[in-house]
Amino acid sequence: MDAAVAILMIGMGLAIAGIWTRDILVGDRVDLSEGLFRARDAKSGTLFWPHWLAEYSTAALLTVSGIGLLADVSWATLLAGIALGALFYTSTNSLGWAFAERERFSYAGPMIAGIIVSLVGAGHLLLR
Numbered sequence: 228m229d230a231a232v233a234i235l236m237i238g239m240g241l242a243i244a245g246i247w248t249r250d251i252l253v254g255d256r257v258d259l260s261e262g263l264f265r266a267r268d269a270k271s272g273t274l275f276w277p278h279w280l281a282e283y284s285t286a287a288l289l290t291v292s293g294i295g296l297l298a299d300v301s302w303a304t305l306l307a308g309i310a311l312g313a314l315f316y317t318s319t320n321s322l323g324w325a326f327a328e329r330e331r332f333s334y335a336g337p338m339i340a341g342i343i344v345s346l347v348g349a350g351h352l353l354l355r
Contacts, residue, residue: 229355232348233296236307239314239344240289242337247282285313308352315345 251257251266258269266275288310295303318341325335 233293235344236289236293240286243286311345311348318342
């Protein structure tokens with residue numbers, strides 16, 4: 228079961244990084260006219276970098292701790308718990324955004340998957 232949880236975590240980490248990278252590069256929502264660290268949401272004007280920091284940090288934690296679980300290293304369980312908590316938060320938080328904007332509704336599926344992976348993964352880590 229550790230391997231299944233680890234693979235799901237790695238998959239979610241890569242998916243988060245991939246989705247955000249795609250949105251940054253080809254999305255019409257990101258105004259990059261003032262550079263990456265001054266990038267803003269084209270509709271609301273909100274700065275993106277704090278959100279990107281949280282999303283990419285979550286992606287990195289999921290990927291690294293998933294690899295650590297596969298390698299059976301001592302630090303992986305603690306890091307995986309932190310990563311799964313971050314995944315639960317970011318998936319739940321972003322779900323409101325996906326439901327609020329019709330054109331973003333397709334993102335609800337991956338976010339619901341993130342919630343499920345975080346809960347199943349955390350449950351497994353607590354009960355092992």
